[in-house]
Amino acid sequence: MALTQPIGLPESEPPADEGRVTPAMAQYFEIKAANPDCLLFYRMGDFYEMFFEDAEVASRALGIVLTKRGKYLGKDVPLCGVPVVRADEYLHRLIALGHRVAVCEQLEDPAEARKRGSKSVVRRDVVRLVTAGTLTEDSLLDARRNNYLLAVARARLSSAGEEARFALAWIDISTGEFRVAECEQASLSAEIARLDPGEIIVSDALFSEADLAGYWRSLPVVMPVTRDVFDGATAERRLTSFFAVATSEAFGTLTRLELTAAAACVTYVERTQIGKRPPLSPPLRESAGASMAIDQATRGNLELMRTLTGERRGSLLDAIDRTVTAAGSRLLAQRLAAPLTEPAQIARRLDAVATFTGDSAARAETRSRLAAAPDLARALSRLAVDRGGPRDLAAIRDGVLAAADLARALASLKDMPAEITEAMQACRKPDGMLAAELSAALAADLPAFRRDGGFVREGYDVSLDETRALRDESRRVVAALQARYAEDTGIRILRIKHNNVLGYFVEVTAQHGEKLMAAPFNGIFIHRQTLAGQIRFTTTELGELESKIASAAERALGLELEVFERLVAGVMAESPNIKDCAEALAGLDVASALAHLAAERDYARPLVDDSHAFVIEGGRHPVVEQALSRDGTPFVANDCDLSPPPPPYPPPQAGEEMENAGRIWLITGPNMAGKSTFLRQNALIAILAQMGSFVPARHAHIGVVDRLFSRVGAADDLARGRSTFMVEMVETAAILNQAGERALVILDEIGRGTSTFDGLSIAWATVEHLHGVNQCRALFATHFHELTALSARLDRLHNATVRVKEWQGEVVFLHEVTAGAADRSYGIQVAKLAGLPASVIERAKVVLAKLEQEDRAAPKGFEDLPLFAVPKPPHDARQPAEDLLAAAIAAINPDDLSPREAMEALYRLKEQAAKEPKA
Ligand code: ADP
Ligand code: MG
Numbered sequence: 001m002a003l004t005q006p007i008g009l010p011e012s013e014p015p016a017d018e019g020r021v022t023p024a025m026a027q028y029f030e031i032k033a034a035n036p037d038c039l040l041f042y043r044m045g046d047f048y049e050m051f052f053e054d055a056e057v058a059s060r061a062l063g064i065v066l067t068k069r070g071k072y073l074g075k076d077v078p079l080c081g082v083p084v085v086r087a088d089e090y091l092h093r094l095i096a097l098g099h100r101v102a103v104c105e106q107l108e109d110p111a112e113a114r115k116r117g118s119k120s121v122v123r124r125d126v127v128r129l130v131t132a133g134t135l136t137e138d139s140l141l142d143a144r145r146n147n148y149l150l151a152v153a154r155a156r157l158s159s160a161g162e163e164a165r166f167a168l169a170w171i172d173i174s175t176g177e178f179r180v181a182e183c184e185q186a187s188l189s190a191e192i193a194r195l196d197p198g199e200i201i202v203s204d205a206l207f208s209e210a211d212l213a214g215y216w217r218s219l220p221v222v223m224p225v226t227r228d229v230f231d232g233a234t235a236e237r238r239l240t241s242f243f244a245v246a247t248s249e250a251f252g253t254l255t256r257l258e259l260t261a262a263a264a265c266v267t268y269v270e271r272t273q274i275g276k277r278p279p280l281s282p283p284l285r286e287s288a289g290a291s292m293a294i295d296q297a298t299r300g301n302l303e304l305m306r307t308l309t310g311e312r313r314g315s316l317l318d319a320i321d322r323t324v325t326a327a328g329s330r331l332l333a334q335r336l337a338a339p340l341t342e343p344a345q346i347a348r349r350l351d352a353v354a355t356f357t358g359d360s361a362a363r364a365e366t367r368s369r370l371a372a373a374p375d376l377a378r379a380l381s382r383l384a385v386d387r388g389g390p391r392d393l394a395a396i397r398d399g400v401l402a403a404a405d406l407a408r409a410l411a412s413l414k415d416m417p418a419e420i421t422e423a424m425q426a427c428r429k430p431d432g433m434l435a436a437e438l439s440a441a442l443a444a445d446l447p448a449f450r451r452d453g454g455f456v457r458e459g460y461d462v463s464l465d466e467t468r469a470l471r472d473e474s475r476r477v478v479a480a481l482q483a484r485y486a487e488d489t490g491i492r493i494l495r496i497k498h499n500n501v502l503g504y505f506v507e508v509t510a511q512h513g514e515k516l517m518a519a520p521f522n523g524i525f526i527h528r529q530t531l532a533g534q535i536r537f538t539t540t541e542l543g544e545l546e547s548k549i550a551s552a553a554e555r556a557l558g559l560e561l562e563v564f565e566r567l568v569a570g571v572m573a574e575s576p577n578i579k580d581c582a583e584a585l586a587g588l589d590v591a592s593a594l595a596h597l598a599a600e601r602d603y604a605r606p607l608v609d610d611s612h613a614f615v616i617e618g619g620r621h622p623v624v625e626q627a628l629s630r631d632g633t634p635f636v637a638n639d640c641d642l643s644p645p646p647p648p649y650p651p652p653q654a655g656e657e658m659e660n661a662g663r664i665w666l667i668t669g670p671n672m673a674g675k676s677t678f679l680r681q682n683a684l685i686a687i688l689a690q691m692g693s694f695v696p697a698r699h700a701h702i703g704v705v706d707r708l709f710s711r712v713g714a715a716d717d718l719a720r721g722r723s724t725f726m727v728e729m730v731e732t733a734a735i736l737n738q739a740g741e742r743a744l745v746i747l748d749e750i751g752r753g754t755s756t757f758d759g760l761s762i763a764w765a766t767v768e769h770l771h772g773v774n775q776c777r778a779l780f781a782t783h784f785h786e787l788t789a790l791s792a793r794l795d796r797l798h799n800a801t802v803r804v805k806e807w808q809g810e811v812v813f814l815h816e817v818t819a820g821a822a823d824r825s826y827g828i829q830v831a832k833l834a835g836l837p838a839s840v841i842e843r844a845k846v847v848l849a850k851l852e853q854e855d856r857a858a859p860k861g862f863e864d865l866p867l868f869a870v871p872k873p874p875h876d877a878r879q880p881a882e883d884l885l886a887a888a889i890a891a892i893n894p895d896d897l898s899p900r901e902a903m904e905a906l907y908r909l910k911e912q913a914a915k916e917p918k919a
Pocket of ligand 2: 675
């Protein structure tokens with residue numbers, strides 16, 4: 001198709017030969033050299049063309065035809081192009097594949113260039129870099145997701161061994177949101193996982209830092225940038241100049257490192273938007289620990305935003321999203337990604353949800369009004385970067401009006417919690433005059449682009465109306481002229497037509513043409529074109545009329561564009577208020593949507609406080625429950641209690657108390673009983689409660705969880721495609737090293753990825769460590785029944801099992817979690833359910849019976865296992881001296897020591913042995 005139509009490098013000169021660099025080529029090379037890491041979309045008429053390597057890359061990526069045009073240094077110049085009208089579609093695909101695109105436009109009409117001489121080149125320059133993190137177009141964005149650009153800065157270490165500190169700054173330029181936070185290296189990947197940015201920028205130096213290089217490369221979206229972007233010395237100045245404020249005090253108390261990251265963001269935005277400024281909010285600081293830390297593996301595992309296979313459908317977000325606006329959906333996703341840790345803030349959100357659960361009429365009204373509100377934030381942002389159209393203005397008008405209506409409707413609410421009161425105030429913020437002006441100015445039907453014209457309502461602007469009348473009047477004059485020519489010439493089928501090449505012309509059939517080319521008519525009609533059946537003419541009168549029409553139309557469009565500019569300026573003047581209003585609408589959408597969900601699915605308001613409690617009564621899995629209900633299957637609700645047990649009497653000695661130490665539930669039961677479901681539902685309930693949602697339970701009391709960990713044993717983790725035992729152990733290690741008293745840990749079948757005895761031993765030691773050292777609330781599902789013996793010795797370990805019933809040799813899953821241990825694994829019954837041949841099942845039963853007999857005859861000694869050392873809590877630092885000495889000796893490698901070092905080591909050991917007398 002037209003894609004292959006060669007438009008060619010130089011537009012007014014012959015194809016260049018053998019290394020001769022024509023002015024057009026020189027222009028191309030100069031622009032390309034300034035944007036080496038981007039594909040260059042080079043505007044030529046109705047196409048964006050790509051040349052050389054860009055053409056090869058893009059034609060491969062987009063599956064479009066690669067052609068050639070001219071020669072350079074003796075070689076063909078590869079070329080491909082995409083039509084301007086479909087550019088968004090191609091941009092979308094290139095960005096999704098990780099490319100960046102520099103869009104280079106013609107800055108003048110080719111006619112202008114020709115005036116400077118036939119050899120002169122049309123002025124061109126890059127007007128924008130399109131990168132994954134800096135998109136504004138609806139066609140390039142997912143309406144329901146934020147798209148963040150994230151800058152990561154690292155502090156210089158002042159001493160060796162110090163933990164590196166990082167600052168993160170992130171922007172969604174399509175909504176103006178701007179945040180900063182500091183974090184430790186240990187939580188860097190969890191923070192990045194939470195934000196799930198579309199693009200990450202780091203300095204060249206940080207990008208190639210040895211200990212992080214592997215991590216950066218594992219992320220698909222990292223872009224190293226030059227050092228000046230992250231220059232700490234100029235950060236404050238760049239930031240204050242972007243926001244046009246005098247000092248960075250306007251941004252509160254940002255640290256130097258945070259300023260550096262924030263400045264990197266705005267500098268990158270300025271460079272990609274080539275000077276246009278999206279309406280960013282001033283950077284707002286998020287304090288460390290304000291949200292529940294959830295690492296990448298846990299997020300994936302719990303399928304919070306998407307399933308293990310990468311889809312939104314089937315995720316928790318999908319199950320709970322009842323929002324009616326795109327902005328509401330984005331806010332819901334943000335809240336789900338970052339559950340709060342401050343009970344008062346959580347209660348504030350829950351209050352708003354409760355208002356709407358308690359008043360279904362207000363809820364319905366709110367939701368129907370919200371549904372009529374367009375995406376204010378994104379429309380505003382497009383207008384600010386000069387990519388907006390008339391429909392964006394209409395979106396502002398409709399959004400602002402809907403907000404004002406909503407605020408009026410909500411005023412009648414009986415009890416009004418703080419969150420709703422504030423939202424209502426914000427809804428009223430935008431100046432009513434603006435909406436009135438937009439209503440008066442905009443026509444009923446709006447074109448997609450302002451250059452299409454026709455978007456200003458009749459009666460709004462007097463001079464525009466006059467010009468339009470002139471244009472339309474002239475069109476009537478053309479019609480009258482046609483009638484007159486037909487009359488004068490006696491040719492009844494004479495027509496006046498219009499096309500882009502000839503403009504207006506008189507058209508008659510060939511046989512009538514003769515008549516016009518002869519006297520007396522040849523004095524009036526001037527021949528233009530002869531076609532197969534028709535002959536075309538023009539006249540002086542028609543020519544004059546034409547230029548009148550054209551200039552009137554041009555003037556009308558010019559006037560419309562002036563109106564557009566004026567309206568945009570009006571919108572920009574209100575932009576902070578419109579942004580607050582947009583946020584308020586999103587907040588009301590989330591609150592009413594969560595209320596809707598709670599009413600629909602019978603969720604309860606959780607109690608979240610500073611205790612260490614974890615009591616769920618009648619808990620359900622929010623996603624599985626909905627999936628089952630689609631088939632009409634009921635979900636079996638289950639209780640869970642991980643709260644610290646009441647203190648013993650008499651109270652324990654100071655220093656040994658473990659009053660906040662949570663319980664561990666060890667859950668056994670056959671395959672398919674519902675262990676994994678039970679584990680996850682409790683984690684999901686904690687997340688929902690802390691994000692400010694009602695929860696799928698009859699009752700829930702949760703002491704704030706500051707970190708959540710969830711791991712699945714390798715054998716169960718097939719979907720992740722890297723079911724190696726190593727991964728499982730690395731992840732378990734992370735938990736055992738990091739989980740504190742407030743953590744919630746979910747371990748599902750840990751130790752499964754290796755041989756039985758290895759696996760059992762690791763699971764065993766892991767439970768002991770969680771109980772003795774981490775002391776956190778935990779759920780541990782296992783098929784190792786032997787572990788249940790541990791409860792005799794670990795006082796906060798509780799055995800639970802998922803009940804099954806055996807009925808006529810078949811196993812029936814009851815999905816009921818009760819105290820106790822599974823008596824056996826029912827593996828053979830499950831195998832039978834799965835359809836294994838009867839002969840195999842029978843044979844397996846015989847083998848099992850034999851094995852069980854032998855087991856009894858020669859016990860494997862699991863009963864002896866509790867003699868393994870139980871780890872002590874960390875504050876109990878007394879370790880047997882032999883252990884320390886043994887460790888010190890083990891650390892010595894005699895072959896590596898010089899005689900002198902060997903002597904020194906010997907003295908050290910003697911000293912140590914003397915200090916720690918044998919216990
Ligand atoms: P396990 O981890 O014990 O092998 P799962 O948790 O994977 O078992 O559950 C297996 C299936 O049982 C789930 O896919 C679900 O359909 C069903 N199930 C689990 N828990 C319940 C429940 N509480 N009520 C109803 N069905 C359940
Ligand atoms: Mg399971």
